[in-house]
Amino acid sequence: MSANTKTLKVALLGAGNVGSQVARILLTDASALAARTGARLELVGIAVRNVDAPREVEIPRELFTTDASALIRKADIVIELMGGLEPARTLILEAIEHGATVVTGNKALLAVDGPTLYEKADAAGVQLSYEAAVAGAIPILRPITDSLAGDKITRVMGIVNGTTNFILDAMDSTGAEFADALAEATRLGYAEADPTADVEGHDAAAKGAILASLAFHTRFALEDVHCEGITGVSAGDIAAAKEAGYVIKLLAIAEKISVPTGGQNNDDGGTFTTGVSVRVHPTLIPREHPLGAVRGAYNAVFVEAESAGELMFYGRGAGGSPTASAVMGDVVSAARRLVLGGPGRSDSTIEVLPVLGIDAVKTRYYIGMDAADQPGVLSKISALFAENGVSIETMRQTVHRERDASENGSAASAELRIVTHRASEAALAATVEAINGLDIINSVTSVLRVEGV
Amino acid sequence: MSANTKTLKVALLGAGNVGSQVARILLTDASALAARTGARLELVGIAVRNVDAPREVEIPRELFTTDASALIRKADIVIELMGGLEPARTLILEAIEHGATVVTGNKALLAVDGPTLYEKADAAGVQLSYEAAVAGAIPILRPITDSLAGDKITRVMGIVNGTTNFILDAMDSTGAEFADALAEATRLGYAEADPTADVEGHDAAAKGAILASLAFHTRFALEDVHCEGITGVSAGDIAAAKEAGYVIKLLAIAEKISVPTGGQNNDDGGTFTTGVSVRVHPTLIPREHPLGAVRGAYNAVFVEAESAGELMFYGRGAGGSPTASAVMGDVVSAARRLVLGGPGRSDSTIEVLPVLGIDAVKTRYYIGMDAADQPGVLSKISALFAENGVSIETMRQTVHRERDASENGSAASAELRIVTHRASEAALAATVEAINGLDIINSVTSVLRVEGV
Numbered sequence: 001m002s003a004n005t006k007t008l009k010v011a012l013l014g015a016g017n018v019g020s021q022v023a024r025i026l027l028t029d030a031s032a033l034a035a036r037t038g039a040r041l042e043l044v045g046i047a048v049r050n051v052d053a054p055r056e057v058e059i060p061r062e063l064f065t066t067d068a069s070a071l072i073r074k075a076d077i078v079i080e081l082m083g084g085l086e087p088a089r090t091l092i093l094e095a096i097e098h099g100a101t102v103v104t105g106n107k108a109l110l111a112v113d114g115p116t117l118y119e120k121a122d123a124a125g126v127q128l129s130y131e132a133a134v135a136g137a138i139p140i141l142r143p144i145t146d147s148l149a150g151d152k153i154t155r156v157m158g159i160v161n162g163t164t165n166f167i168l169d170a171m172d173s174t175g176a177e178f179a180d181a182l183a184e185a186t187r188l189g190y191a192e193a194d195p196t197a198d199v200e201g202h203d204a205a206a207k208g209a210i211l212a213s214l215a216f217h218t219r220f221a222l223e224d225v226h227c228e229g230i231t232g233v234s235a236g237d238i239a240a241a242k243e244a245g246y247v248i249k250l251l252a253i254a255e256k257i258s259v260p261t262g263g264q265n266n267d268d269g270g271t272f273t274t275g276v277s278v279r280v281h282p283t284l285i286p287r288e289h290p291l292g293a294v295r296g297a298y299n300a301v302f303v304e305a306e307s308a309g310e311l312m313f314y315g316r317g318a319g320g321s322p323t324a325s326a327v328m329g330d331v332v333s334a335a336r337r338l339v340l341g342g343p344g345r346s347d348s349t350i351e352v353l354p355v356l357g358i359d360a361v362k363t364r365y366y367i368g369m370d371a372a373d374q375p376g377v378l379s380k381i382s383a384l385f386a387e388n389g390v391s392i393e394t395m396r397q398t399v400h401r402e403r404d405a406s407e408n409g410s411a412a413s414a415e416l417r418i419v420t421h422r423a424s425e426a427a428l429a430a431t432v433e434a435i436n437g438l439d440i441i442n443s444v445t446s447v448l449r450v451e452g453v
Numbered sequence: 454m455s456a457n458t459k460t461l462k463v464a465l466l467g468a469g470n471v472g473s474q475v476a477r478i479l480l481t482d483a484s485a486l487a488a489r490t491g492a493r494l495e496l497v498g499i500a501v502r503n504v505d506a507p508r509e510v511e512i513p514r515e516l517f518t519t520d521a522s523a524l525i526r527k528a529d530i531v532i533e534l535m536g537g538l539e540p541a542r543t544l545i546l547e548a549i550e551h552g553a554t555v556v557t558g559n560k561a562l563l564a565v566d567g568p569t570l571y572e573k574a575d576a577a578g579v580q581l582s583y584e585a586a587v588a589g590a591i592p593i594l595r596p597i598t599d600s601l602a603g604d605k606i607t608r609v610m611g612i613v614n615g616t617t618n619f620i621l622d623a624m625d626s627t628g629a630e631f632a633d634a635l636a637e638a639t640r641l642g643y644a645e646a647d648p649t650a651d652v653e654g655h656d657a658a659a660k661g662a663i664l665a666s667l668a669f670h671t672r673f674a675l676e677d678v679h680c681e682g683i684t685g686v687s688a689g690d691i692a693a694a695k696e697a698g699y700v701i702k703l704l705a706i707a708e709k710i711s712v713p714t715g716g717q718n719n720d721d722g723g724t725f726t727t728g729v730s731v732r733v734h735p736t737l738i739p740r741e742h743p744l745g746a747v748r749g750a751y752n753a754v755f756v757e758a759e760s761a762g763e764l765m766f767y768g769r770g771a772g773g774s775p776t777a778s779a780v781m782g783d784v785v786s787a788a789r790r791l792v793l794g795g796p797g798r799s800d801s802t803i804e805v806l807p808v809l810g811i812d813a814v815k816t817r818y819y820i821g822m823d824a825a826d827q828p829g830v831l832s833k834i835s836a837l838f839a840e841n842g843v844s845i846e847t848m849r850q851t852v853h854r855e856r857d858a859s860e861n862g863s864a865a866s867a868e869l870r871i872v873t874h875r876a877s878e879a880a881l882a883a884t885v886e887a888i889n890g891l892d893i894i895n896s897v898t899s900v901l902r903v904e905g906v
Contacts, residue, residue: 025603025760036602131600137761139600147584147592149489150478150781290767293746307478308590308778311768314743315761325761328603336602 006039008335011075011100012046013068013091014082018105018132019046020057021324022079022331027059033328037335045071047091056320073098077334079327080104089113096124101338103330105132105323111206111222114213127337129330134207135160135299137322138315139329144214148305153215155255155304157451160207162297162317163198164230164250166190168238168282169295172247177235190297200229201250201280208252211301212278215254218353225252226279226358233282237446240368240417244396246284247292251451254278256353259360275354277361284366285452292452362422364393364450369435370442373399373412377440381416384438388431391421413442419450459492461788464528464553465499466521466544467535471558471585472499473510474777475532475784480512486781490788498524500544509773526551530787532780533557542566549577554791556783558585558776564659564675567666580790582783587660588613588752590775591768592782597667601758606668608708608757610904613660615750615770616651617683617703619643621691621735622748625700630688643750653682654703654733661705664754665731668707671806673731678705679811681734690899693821693870697849699737700745704904707731709806712813728807730814737819738905745905815875817846817903822888823895826852826865830893834869837891841884844874866895872903 010026012019026033026043034040046059047068065071068091072078078095080102082088088109095102102121104110110117110133121128131141135158144153159165163185170181182199185191197203205225212220230250241248258272285291290312294300299317304310316322371377378397385392398415420428428447435441463479465472479486479496486494499512500521518524521544525531531548533555535541541562548555555574557563563570563586574581584594588611597606612618616638623634635652638644650656658678665673683703694701711725738744743765747753752770757763769775824830831850838845851868873881881900888894 021760029603029605032605033603138764139596142595142600143592146786147595147782148778149785150482150486150783151778152482152485288746288748290746293741293743295741305778307474307774307781309769309772309775311591312765314765314767315763319762321760322762325601325604325758328760329600330603332602333599 005034006339007042008037008039008076008338009044009074010041010077010079010331011044011071013071013078013080013088015046015048015055015059015064016081016083017056017320018323018327019081020055020059021320022081022327023059023063024057025324025328033332037332038339039335041077041331041335044074047071069094072100075100076338077101077103077331079331080106081327082106083108085109085112089117092117093120096120096126096128099124099126101127101129101334103129103327103334105130105327107133107203107206107210111209114210115219115221118219127334129334130210131330132323132326134210135301135313136315136317136319137325138299138301138313138317139326140211140301140313141214143311143313144303148303148308151308152306153303154306155253156211156215156301157291158208158211158252158301159249159291159294159299160211160252160301160317161198161201161204161250162299163191163195164201164204165294165299166297167199168230168233168248168250171233171235171238172242175235175239178231178233199231201227204250204252204280208254208278208280211252212254212276215303216256216276216353218276218355220276220278220355224278224355226277226281228281230282234446237368237448240446241284241366241448244417244419245287246366246450247287248282248284248448249291249294250280251283251285251291252278252280253283253451255361257356257360259356273354275356275360277356277358279358279361282448284448284450289452359425362424364422364453365420365428366446366448366450367418367420367432367444368446369416369444371414371416372440372442373414374440377414377416380438380440381418381435384434385418385420385431388434389427390423390431392418393421394419458487459792460495461490461492461529461791462497462527463494463530463532463784464497464524466524466531466533466541468499468501468508468512468517469534469536470509470773471776471780472534473508473512474773475534475780476512476516477510478777478781486785490785491792492788494530494784494788497527500524522547525553528553529791530554530556530784532784533559534780535559536561538562538565542570545570546573549573549579549581552577552579554580554582554787556582556780556787558583558780560586560656560659560663564662567663568672568674571672580787582787583663584783585776585779587663588754588766589768589770589772590778591752591754591766591770592779593664593754593766594667596764596766597756601756601761604761605759606756607759608706609664609668609754610744611661611664611705611754612702612744612747612752613664613705613754613770614651614654614657614703615752616644616648617654617657618747618752619750620652621683621686621701621703624686624688624691625695628688628692631684631686652684654680657703657705657733661707661731661733664705665707665729668756669709669729669806671729671808673729673808677731677808679730679732679734683735686735687899690821690901693899694737694819694901697870697872698740699819699903700740701735701737701901702744702747703733704736704738704744705731705733706736706904708814710809710813712809726807728809728813730809730811732811732814735901737901737903742905812878815877817875817906818873818881819899819901819903820871820873820885820897821899822869822897824867824869825893825895826867827893830867830869833891833893834871834888837887838871838873838884841887842880843876843884845871846874847872
């Protein structure tokens with residue numbers, strides 16, 4: 001490195017799981033980073049709540065400070081890895097005002113306040129990068145914004161929460177019930193003590209909103225995302241899916257949809273409006289689908305584009321080192337820009353598409369039900385589907401005969417499993433309601449969406 | 454678009470499978486491209502050998518010209534999609550001299566002359582992009598050069614040839630022999646009339662050289678790549694691999710290796726040199742490995758990095774539209790840079806690591822052999838492995854008894870399948886030679902490398 005190499009001052013906010021790994025890379029890989037950026041990246045300080053807290057990585061004590069604002073004013077690049085809404089939001093705004101390049105991995109904040117933060121950064125002419133906020137180590141933001149910039153994305157389906165993928169994968173391999181698989185995930189450190197944000201799909205919804213914003217050049221907020229978690233998925237659902245050649249995954253799905261301009265049910269004419277919907281729910285996908293091979297706590301994002309066809313990006317979605325890799329990719333890009341000038345990873349011009357609700361979505365459905373074993377059950381049920389405009393693709397019936405102490409000698413019940421063609425949420429809900437009203441039906445045991453076929 | 458929007462003149466060289474799709478996108482998606490780049494991309498001409506040849510896409514006849522040099526002199530961006538070495542090389546050099554940004558998908562040329570072309574482009578201060586040259590539509594160059602710029606890649610394993618993956622996948626699913634699977638691939642258009650470049654691994658080797666250059670910031674040429682094709686893979690190999698939980702894939706593998714500075718066999722002390730080796734060969738990988746799920750003509754690149762861990766990028770490796778998507782990603786990036794100024798997708802500083810040959814590589818091996826069914830065979834063979842310093846991990850013996858018309862009543866042979874621990878090419882070769890010299894061995898039926906375990 002020549003004597004007149006530029007120095008860029010880097011401030012780190014937070015020294016937790018990810019922050020401490022970012023500090024490690026900045027401190028130990030200094031010469032490789034200098035070779036790749038053309039600048040010396042000097043870690044000028046790390047803002048933490050408690051200077052004396054134990055850390056995973058050995059970091060010189062004099063780097064720690066509790067005064068984040070003072071640290072930000074010294075920095076060319078500010079890396080925010082505190083997580084949570086506050087003080088992260090205030091400190092990012094301070095960094096933008098100060099003119100520093102900001103790198104963050106804070107998906108919760110971006111999902112809630114992303115649009116405001118992007119606008120403030122644009123207005124101030126500073127870069128705000130956030131590769132680490134979606135799917136951890138997996139490079140997904142640059143492929144979407146740069147590599148696919150000449151193509152048109154039609155759909156994105158992501159396994160973006162490692163905890164729920166670990167639980168569903170364990171249920172699939174061992175036949176365990178949800179509660180037992182969750183307990184195992186907690187024991188192994190894949191689930192937090194309070195797993196609500198993961199198992200209810202809130203974390204996946206936040207990442208879905210960010211992914212959708214990128215893929216469709218339209219800004220989404222968390223409340224635009226339809227969200228269902230995995231707490232209702234039973235061992236029986238998993239077993240039935242497996243038997244039919246499917247695997248159940250929690251997917252965040254963002255897709256472009258055309259709906260009749262006059263309203264959702266005005267199917268028979270007029271003009272169409274194109275919008276985007278984002279939803280998170282447990283989904284049946286064929287076992288041989290690329291997303292079906294994503295095991296354990298791994299993440300993957302499956303992208304469909306007009307010219308490229310099907311693409312998938314796979315890797316670790318969480319963890320200190322993997323997430324630090326994504327953060328450092330943003331830091332190196334930011335440093336190259338600061339050294340060489342010019343634009344950065346440019347967001348495409350924002351093309352505001354209407355945000356559509358779950359009622360605009362048509363998917364295939366899987367419906368499991370427990371019926372009486374009587375002649376005519378199949379015809380009654382299929383008539384009900386037809387009346388509600390839902391077309392059946394496959395129907396399987398398994399009869400269980402149980403010995404019974406009653407006078408009748410034996411009772412019998414039939415397990416019915418139906419996969420439909422594409423139907424709207426409303427049509428499906430009406431069908432399920434009507435089925436529940438039949439006296440020959442003991443219960444509807446599961447209603448799940450099917451994708452990837 | 455405002456009246457003073459900049460116009461960038463685009464010249465296309467070649468209107469084949471990929472070129473005609475690029476022309477289609479430039480002609481039909483003009484307004485979306487303008488929104489994303491901030492410039493109008495004007496297709497000023499398409500250089501072809503025969504103006505009147507039939508095309509897949511309807512293109513105004515006046516765009517065609519046979520004078521490629523004159524066309525280049527009019528252009529801001531030159532897209533080379535002619536393929537082959539000449540006249541592609543000369544025309545790319547003309548474009549560089551003229552100061553135009555160059556986008557190419559020409560892997561054959563880059564594998565042979567990449568280093569020269571990159572240097573000429575650097576010296577002239579123009580951008581040379583080539584995302585389409587590796588793994589078709591899969592965004593891999595930007596993830597490696599930008600997203601992983603703050604990390605250290607240790608290994609890259611790619612399924613980078615769709616024809617051979619289609620053939621091996623067909624052999625795996627149907628039990629077909631190589632010749633039949635190749636005939637099927639030819640019939641379906643997945644293999645060319647002369648499939649040599651694909652089935653002998655030459656195409657994969659060219660892509661491996663480009664991938665390795667990117668991943669390790671070191672420049673490789675085609676002759677640095679050890680290359681074995683799939684023509685020797687038998688239905689028996691596939692079946693034996695399947696039984697043991699493996700699938701056979703043609704992989705291009707580039708990895709960082711430390712070897713004793715004093716020489717390959719100087720294992721017991723001294724200093725070590727780090728270098729990079731690139732090799733292409735049929736490989737056994739566990740069926741549950743992410744690369745194991747890559748079916749049909751799909752491609753995938755599996756990357757191991759120090760912090761990020763394991764990543765995989767999956768998609769279509771060939772075809773007009775998918776490859777055109779990758780070309781257009783480069784064109785949009787190039788246009789943004791020309792509009793906004795500044796650096797482009799920057800190659801990291803080149804860090805010249807030594808290029809290592811196949812003799813520096815240690816892998817696990819799978820060896821299949823046909824032995825006499827006699828007492829003591831296993832102990833003789835395992836002694837031979839030990840003498841040659843190759844450690845056995847698993848050994849399976851299957852005895853086949855066949856009725857025989859001879860006086861002995863029945864003859865018997867044993868099929869032996871051995872998987873070794875990591876061993877050098879030299880140690881393995883010596884072992885196989887020694888085994889072939891045993892009179893109790895009828896034949897060594899296969900020697901294949903094992904990865905991903």
